[in-house]
Amino acid sequence: MSYTLKTNVHGACACGVAQFAFIAPPLSIVNCHCEECRKASGAAFTTWVTVERSTVLQLPDRHLLVMRVRETGIRYRCEVCGTHVYSADQFDKQFIGFPMGVIRRGLESAVVQANYCVEQRVAWFSPHDDLPNVANSVDFDPYVPNEPGRERHNHET
Ligand SMILES: [Zn+2]
Ligand SMILES: [Zn+2]
Numbered sequence: 001m002s003y004t005l006k007t008n009v010h011g012a013c014a015c016g017v018a019q020f021a022f023i024a025p026p027l028s029i030v031n032c033h034c035e036e037c038r039k040a041s042g043a044a045f046t047t048w049v050t051v052e053r054s055t056v057l058q059l060p061d062r063h064l065l066v067m068r069v070r071e072t073g074i075r076y077r078c079e080v081c082g083t084h085v086y087s088a089d090q091f092d093k094q095f096i097g098f099p100m101g102v103i104r105r106g107l108e109s110a111v112v113q114a115n116y117c118v119e120q121r122v123a124w125f126s127p128h129d130d131l132p133n134v135a136n137s138v139d140f141d142p143y144v145p146n147e148p149g150r151e152r153h154n155h156e157t
Helices: 034-039
Strands: 009-011 018-021 028-032 046-052 054-060 062-069 075-076 084-089 095-099 101-105 113-115 132-135
Touching: 018 095, 034 046
Parallel strands: 028 113, 113 132
Antiparallel strands: 009 018, 009 101, 018 054, 028 046, 046 095, 062 075, 075 084, 084 095
């Protein structure tokens, strides 16, 4: 993933009520194959764009359904159209996750960097990629590629 400029990324739900923006580049883009992500999307996996909260320029502040799917995880959906707009974690407050399918512009040249939770991958989906498998569902951390000056985030499990 290469960016010549710091570009703003914009996203919105299907009906347009819930909109967001953040400053590129994101920390990571990964396909998560865990059951929770499959249930949330209804698909074989969810592609997550993880950003630092400090880079978020806009989040929807109303018309949101707040879904507590785990003790710590919160998924926010548009209350009008049901689109999953973003997720946050009570412990990892510095990160926000956006499902890549809700992003409208700003990540056209971005590529997925890794697969997550592949031990939960469904048998009916055959990936055709050489992406690294970076975590299982027990060791769930936002994936941050090895770059100088960028620390991999870890939390106690
Ligand atoms: Zn909507
Ligand atoms: Zn997941």
